[in-house]
Amino acid sequence: MSERVKKKIFDFSLLRKVFRFVKPYRWQFYMSLVLAIVLAVFTPVRPFLIQLTIDKTDPSKAVHIPQWVHWAILNTDTSNPLHFIIAVTIFQVVFIFIETFVRFLFTFLTSWMGQSVVRDMRIQVFRKILGLNLKQFDTTPIGTLTTRTINDIESINDIFSDGLIPIIADLLSIVITLATMCWINWKLTLISLVPFPIMIVATYYFKESVNKSFIRVRNAVAALNAFVQEHITGMQLVQAFAAEDREFGKFRKINQEHRNANIKSIFAYSVFFPVVEVVLALSTGILVWYITDRRLDAGLLVSFILYLNQIFRPLRVIADKFNVLQMGMIAAERVFKVLENEDYIKKEGSYNPEKVRGExxxxxxxxxxxxxxxxxxxxxxxxxxxxxxxxxxxxxxxxxxxxxxxxxxxxxxxxxxxxxxxxxxxxxxxxxxxxxxxxxxxxxxxxxxxxxxxxxxxxxxxxxxxxxxxxxxxxxxxxxxxxxxxxxxxxxxxxxxxxxxxxxxxxxxxxxxxxxxxxxxxxxxxxxxxxxxxxxxxxxxxxxxxxxxxxxxxxxxxxxxxxxxxxxxxxxxxxxxxxxxxxxxxxxxxxxxxxxxxxxxxx
CATH class of the missing domain: 3.40.50.300 (P-loop containing nucleotide triphosphate hydrolases)
Structure with missing residues (x-):
């Protein structure tokens, strides 16, 4: 990708323009951020409780139970392993329902906010198009403006539903999970993350490859919309001059470009996700070897395996979400080119006679x-x-x-x-x-x-x-x-x-x-x-x-x-x-x- 494109993708002034449309929905935005923090805090809870439960089954091991766990299980007698396991299990069942409900609220709120922004933005874009000078319609294909009004604005919705806020939530969950792992055993955390640089490199190349193909896809979609709209409108002329085969050949060429761009992104996904699984397997293997060799607790092993999954699970999709965010920003750039077009019909005049003579x-x-x-x-x-x-x-x-x-x-x-x-x-x-x-x-x-x-x-x-x-x-x-x-x-x-x-x-x-x-x-x-x-x-x-x-x-x-x-x-x-x-x-x-x-x- 060229430096010009990179610069525009990370143009925070453009992001600020998008978030001006969020202003009427401020409390929903702040609430989604609060829910993202809550979900991140929830992330390491269940693995930690599982570790306590496993450790509690060993009568010879003294298990330190934090005060918040005593509160969570309603101060159940922790000296009795059976009572403790039953209380923790009941809490986990309730906790799963609470976490599911919070995740539902988060997903619904971000999607609702995205759709509301899309609605408001589409109204402004169409109002702007109605006021543009006819020169703009003389020089811009109708299909291109259709793409700006429908496809590109719909991509801006992804900034909220699958982009910025979900990325923040995933990053917070990774940070809190890593902090929890380091709090429990920082040496074991570092050992288990030895293969992590492979993941970072794979994520970078995946992001670059998919983003380039997404740009090609977006351009191909605009070309397809313009071509199809123009030829459906002029179908009588196409058929009158027996040009169906020739025009169909042009369509197949544009459609082939769209296919090739999508296949390139599919190839990147096909390579990236197996790489993530391999890195996770390597980390798990190193973790098992280290714990077994030093005869550490079984609860520690299980909890760290769960922690690693909670780190790698968002990493599987975070690169994809980042690409979604980038494509949303590229779409926003195109939409704001319409909104900021100064070649519009000036309406500053104030003279409004009841009737004109017609001179x-x-x-x-x-x-x-x-x-x-x-x-x-x-x-x-x-x-x-x-x-x-x-x-x-x-x-x-x-x-x-x-x-x-x-x-x-x-x-x-x-x-x-x-x-x-x-x-x-x-x-x-x-x-x-x-x-x-x-x-x-x-x-x-x-x-x-x-x-x-x-x-x-x-x-x-x-x-x-x-x-x-x-x-x-x-x-x-x-x-x-x-x-x-x-x-x-x-x-x-x-x-x-x-x-x-x-x-x-x-x-x-x-x-x-x-x-x-x-x-x-x-x-x-x-x-x-x-x-x-x-x-x-x-x-x-x-x-x-x-x-x-x-x-x-x-x-x-x-x-x-x-x-x-x-x-x-x-x-x-x-x-x-x-x-x-x-x-x-x-x-x-x-x-x-x-x-x-x-x-x-x-x-």
Whole structure:
């Protein structure tokens, strides 16, 4: 593993960030630490009592019984071996139930705390994703963000349930057990731990090997999620171009990497656990040899064998838990990259008018999606309240970018954009977007009913309002023909509806909010002529008194625009009415000639 990765894994500032989410659950955290200490103290109790019990069976041996044992067995007569053994046995049975209950509380509390932190963190991550600039979604695969929101955050749960606190509990139990062994017989303790350096070396190499493979696994999981999500979404395209075999080959390669990483970790486990057993056997053998050679007590032998098992038992899993902790920290680093992403939509504006008139002005606006590669260059335009302006130009000329900037989906690099003479940056984001209705060319519908997709599950919008809007556009009859009418389930992305039907639904959705500004981005591009005539009639009625921005390749939809703006490579080339631009004989006139005089439709 590189030094860079190591540094990040042991970055205590990152651990502090994680534990900020523990703040609401402080008492559960402190209680889990108390329980960890209690369990550690409990660890050497039973072996010590077993040693006393065995020693007590030898009448010739004087056995010193500590005061706490007298208290534990309710001051039973210890001079009688039988009474003592029965009392200690009863206590051990009760003690086992108490220890089991405490261990249950510890396990449940750490897991509960981990799941609570995961819930809170996932909420914050998703809220952050909702507020990110669209640029982040342009450059980050959806599957990667899905991995951050689900898989990586779930790994953070392991920091609590299988990582930090359980490691502390195991280390405490080892320390207390070793202290007890040294208290009983420090020489015997040192002799029995002679093979221990082998265990330390094996643990180190196991930790390093498994951690590297876990990093590979995590990267492979992210790659698998991104690949599967992307290809399921684009399955129609994959099948249309008969690319199933080629894409399946790519999937098998990614999946093979995931398998290889897991097998490498499995190999490390397969080597490490037998090594632990061998070291334990060596320690036990040395212990038996030493005690037998010097004719020490049988109780001492049995208790030390039990102590060694209590040391090696957590050591078997502590390296694995440490890897779990490391992977949780790596996952936390990725999650905090999302939480600390500064490329989010700024919402500092406080201007919240009850109603906007709809006067729009772009003043020398420059915009680039990436660095200095400007897609809009020195754009200046103005739309008076109630006017309809049209944007025309080849694909990639900057039409959609202009309306995206008006909605503050992206931030401009230079210039200003104003609505009613107020910079849009000064508006509350909800107030700004609530004043603008948008119908996009690429319509997205969520899983759910037609009604849910029209209202976006807004409880303030009644079914009567939806029906009235649908009738106004002439779509009500089409919806009622669907099975279940407005309750018809459109499935994911609206796949059970045609593209034209999806656009009609999105058109209702935009108009239902009664916006002051209406944006139509190729809104009629996928609708047949009859549907277009219905929508055009509705548009003529609805744009009255509203500022409208229309992007269309079909010039028939923009003939009545107050002004038509012709864009080319991010710059304004022509501005005027339909008649003025046709008379000008420039770009617009050529496009008009292609569509109406030569009857060549433009897609």
């Amino acid at each position: 729009i002005q772009f003043d020398k606006v420059w915009f680039a999606y990436n660095d200095e590669n400007y897609v809009l260059k020195n754009i200046s335009l103005q739309a008076k309240a109630g006017e309809t302006i049209a944007l025309v130009g080849h694909t990639g000329s900057g039409k959609t970018s202009i309306i995206s900037l008006l909605n503050r989906l992206y931030h401009i690099q230079k210039g200003t954009i104003s609505l009613d003479g107020v910079n849009i940056e000064e508006y509350q984001l909800d107030a700004l977007r609530g004043s603008i209705g948008v119908v996009l060319q690429d319509v997205f519908l969520f899983s759910g009913s037609v009604m849910d997709n029209i209202t976006l599950r807004n409880p303030d919008i009644s079914k009567e309002q939806v029906i009235a809007a649908a009738k106004l556009i002439g779509v009500h009859d089409f919806i009622m023909q669907l099975p279940g009418g407005y309750s018809y389930d459109v499935m994911e992305r609206g796949n059970t509806l045609s593209l034209g039907q999806r656009q009609l639904i999105s058109f209702i959705r935009a108009l239902l909010y009664n916006p002051s500004v209406l944006i139509l981005d190729e809104a009629t591009s996928s609708i047949d002529t009859e549907s277009e005539m219905l929508i055009q009639k509705a548009i003529d009625t609805l744009i009255a008194g509203r500022t409208s921005i229309v992007i269309a390749h079909r010039l028939s939809t923009i003939r009545k625009a107050s002004q038509i703006i012709v864009l080319d490579k991010g710059e304004i080339k022509e501005v005027g009415t339909h008649e003025q631009l046709v008379a000008l004989g420039g770009f617009y006139a050529k496009l008009h000639s292609m569509q109406f005089e030569k009857q060549v439709p433009v897609s």
